[in-house]
Amino acid sequence: MTEFVLVAGAWLGSWAWDEVVPELRAAGHGTHPVTLTGLADKQGAPAGQQTHVQDIVDEVERHDLRDVVLVGHSYSGIPVGQAAERIGDRLARVVFVDSRVPTDGESFASAWWQGRETFEATVAGNDGFWAPLTAADYDSQGLTAEQISRIVGGSTPHPGATLTEPAALTRPLSELPATYIKCLLDGPEPSDDVAELLTSKHWRLVEMDTGHWPMFSQPHELAQILHRSAVES
Template sequence: MADFVLVPGAWLGAWAWDEVADLLETEGHKAYPVTLTGLAERHQPDSAQTPQAQHVADVVAAAEGLSDVVIVGHSYSGIPAGQAAAQLGDRLRRVVYLDSNIPIDGQSFAEGWSPEGRAWLAGQLAESGGFWPPLTAEDYAGQDLTDEQITTIVKRSTPHPGRAITEPAVLARPITELPTTYVKCLMDGPTPSTPVLQHLESPSWTLAELDTGHWPMFSSPAALAALLTRM
């Protein structure tokens, strides 16, 4: 049985993993959903300045005392999750990138964006006091979510710390050395990004797919939990 450290993506808290965590524990595993500093119940007016290193520390802290750890990082949180995984040594069973970004040493979350995309993000941060504002309901269309699920996600989302998405990752060791599964959610695009495809050339990495949207913990919790229990 594994200890699953579940890290939600941008704007979300540990609550996003409720269904998946319950399913994992029904199968005899332990689940430890994480709320990153500055988000959900940990959101504060000054949370915009939360450094990325703090999010890495949050994940490391969640794995403290665990010995057979599977770290699952969704979306943005692949970046802190991957950095944390590199610090766990032989306590790490596997790192799972769930339709996520991956940490590249010296590069930020938005490093690979187009100049237009980076300018848009800078404008978002400037207009929101350093926060990255949550998505609107329209942004979740076509991602295999019900109207009720979209309403819940939008209502419970909190602004994301801008500093965390603009600071570069710092890797303790190459992530190609770690036992890794990258999970591609096919409704959010049929193939992983170029950096992910390059990393998948490592014999330590494998690719899995889910036929659902970018937020599978809501749209396909049973399929996601079943995939994770096979890790």
């Protein structure tokens, strides 16, 4: 039985996987949706990037999970990518869902399209948090009005230190067995760093014709891709 550890992106908690989890369980898999420190029902607790990495490692070790597929969406690809190399032979595969990937010594803010300093100033101006998106920001992402309302209603401010602290890797990410899911409504091509990783024999690309939040817009299709990733591992 494959054990899926599911980690949603910025502003979200374990609840983001509510429509994916039943399908994975029906296929015979274990599921462990994670809420990272400082988010959702864990608001108020201080968190840096390594806190989030440890949240994921702790979930695996606390339940003594084996044959683990770590799934990281959006921001969470960064801590998931680091956790993947720390759980050793417990890992079967990593699945990055339209996500960032960690680069040793670099942070989420490092690759911000307006520049690191602009992003850090935005966080500093919001009491150290990254403010959630508004409903208008989810336009053209394949989401219904009801789905957008659910995401916006459940989102909580994201701890800024998790976005500005650098990642720490001990070996090349290209050596990990990985699937990268590119959501085409959020851009037709992977970022340059992901494109380079996809040249590795250990990585494969899967495309979804939906937006950046497929666990809401296409949960059935996403669950099928995750199931196939377990079979291939």
